Amino acid sequence: MDERVFWLAWHYILAGQSQRFWEIINYFASPEEAWFAAEKDFLFLKGLHRRDVSNLLLRRQRTDLSEVASWLMDNRFSVLLFNDCRYPEQLKNIFDPPPALYMRGDARLLTGVSVALVGSRKATGYGLNVAEKLARELAEAEIKVISGMARGVDTAAHRGAISASGVTIAVLGCGIDVVYPRENEKLMYGIIDNGGAVVSEFPPGSPPEAWHFPVRNRVISGLSKAVVVVEAAERSGALITAHVALDQGREVMAVPGNITNKLSQGPNNLIKQGAVPVTSTSDILEGLGLGLIFAPDAGRGEQNLSLSVNEKKIFSLIEYEPVSLEILVQKSGLPPGEVMTGLMFLEIKGCVKQMPGKLYYRTG
The missing domain is CATH 3.40.50.450 (Rossmann fold)
Known part of the structure; x- marks a missing residue:
């Protein structure tokens, strides 16, 4: 059976108890080996009496692996396992990340x-x-x-x-x-x-x-x-x-x-x-280091201002997250001097602001 099924089955048994999950997974060579291990092999678990281990393995016995496997194929939602490339990187780095996420959406x-x-x-x-x-x-x-x-x-x-x-x-x-x-x-x-x-x-x-x-x-x-x-x-x-x-x-x-x-x-x-x-x-x-969101009554930059062709091109490349002058030159295809001139006029018109290091972000 797919190794992912055993991983998800342990997560099902220990949903919301990620620290216990990681304790088991890190002890055994694989989730599958843990699934078929004997009761005596779980006595390493910290803070659990023998009856607690028995209850854990009773839940394991009652878990339907075919039902768990069906979740991986269900097109109504996605299952993101910890080692899935789609699993969010920032969540991997917290103290006790969820071993799996169920998701509706991209x-x-x-x-x-x-x-x-x-x-x-x-x-x-x-x-x-x-x-x-x-x-x-x-x-x-x-x-x-x-x-x-x-x-x-x-x-x-x-x-x-x-x-x-x-x-x-x-x-x-x-x-x-x-x-x-x-x-x-x-x-x-x-x-x-x-x-x-x-x-x-x-x-x-x-x-x-x-x-x-x-x-x-x-x-x-x-x-x-x-x-x-x-x-x-x-x-x-x-x-x-x-x-x-x-x-x-x-x-x-x-x-x-x-x-x-x-x-x-x-x-x-x-x-x-x-x-x-x-x-x-x-x-x-x-x-967040993203600068001002926008002036509420100032409109949206180019919508209410007259911008040259170059200014419009440069402004379209600038978002609320700062971008460097080098990137703007590269993406616009314009000479550095023309990009700098366009940025100067965009600043004067209140469309963008400059940060130290020649980084620019839009204000409207």
């Missing part, structure tokens, strides 16, 4: 620059408006928005990205064929239909158990370059995500709030501890 969406927006399920109107606005403007800047599809801030973030026809990714605490909460069924299919993705480390059919959500938070932050907390009480899942993000070396940001509101205590405390305060989308982009 696996390529899990690469590149993404920002996670997280917060309270019981967000205020202010929190919901801020989350939706930030997500919409990030999507307009072609930044992918990641959240957990929960009620409140998560839902507002996904909706904001969709409203700008941007890409948003939902990381679930249940199977990708399970809608939770139920009222987000339309949102879930909206995410997929709009070119986004739904991801989970939990196998198809897995219910939304309470312990799944803290576990999935490390995936939200692991897939992101930065985590922005909008509203959160002092003890909340959003703060768990923020602290996990710090451990993973991700940028942590927070939206300041009313000091009399309990839901502002979480982000306000994060700011006191050194998180980047977010009062506009520009703060997020600048925190």
Whole structure:
């Protein structure tokens, strides 16, 4: 039988327990060898009594390998195993990466620059408006928005990205064929239909158990370059995500709030501890080293300004992520002097800005 089936079968048995999975896989020569090993061969597992090992192997005995194999062939979703070339590189580098991911959508969406927006399920109107606005403007800047599809801030973030026809990714605490909460069924299919993705480390059919959500938070932050907390009480899942993000070396940001509101205590405390305060989308982009998103009322550069043929050509090659002068010369096919002249006029017209090292990014 395909080695991938044994890998996925162990993941099925130990879904959400990635550290235990890696302990077993690293001990045996292969997942297949582990699958057929005797009970005495598992006594090396740390913190488990013999009865726990017996229960583990009972679950192994009850697992239908043919059903597991069918998931690899199911065209309704993709299965990304850890050693699959499509598995996101940034997630591989966290402390306890999921051995497998189930996904609806294009696996390529899990690469590149993404920002996670997280917060309270019981967000205020202010929190919901801020989350939706930030997500919409990030999507307009072609930044992918990641959240957990929960009620409140998560839902507002996904909706904001969709409203700008941007890409948003939902990381679930249940199977990708399970809608939770139920009222987000339309949102879930909206995410997929709009070119986004739904991801989970939990196998198809897995219910939304309470312990799944803290576990999935490390995936939200692991897939992101930065985590922005909008509203959160002092003890909340959003703060768990923020602290996990710090451990993973991700940028942590927070939206300041009313000091009399309990839901502002979480982000306000994060700011006191050194998180980047977010009062506009520009703060997020600048925190990522991408410069200003755009001047809200200035239009979109060439749409409202008269640009020469060369200026239009150069401007079309510049995105919100800085690009070097050398790359612009190479891609435009223009002489260096003409590129530099075009960049000078684009700066004067407010379309682009220059960073140290002759790097340029668009502002509109």
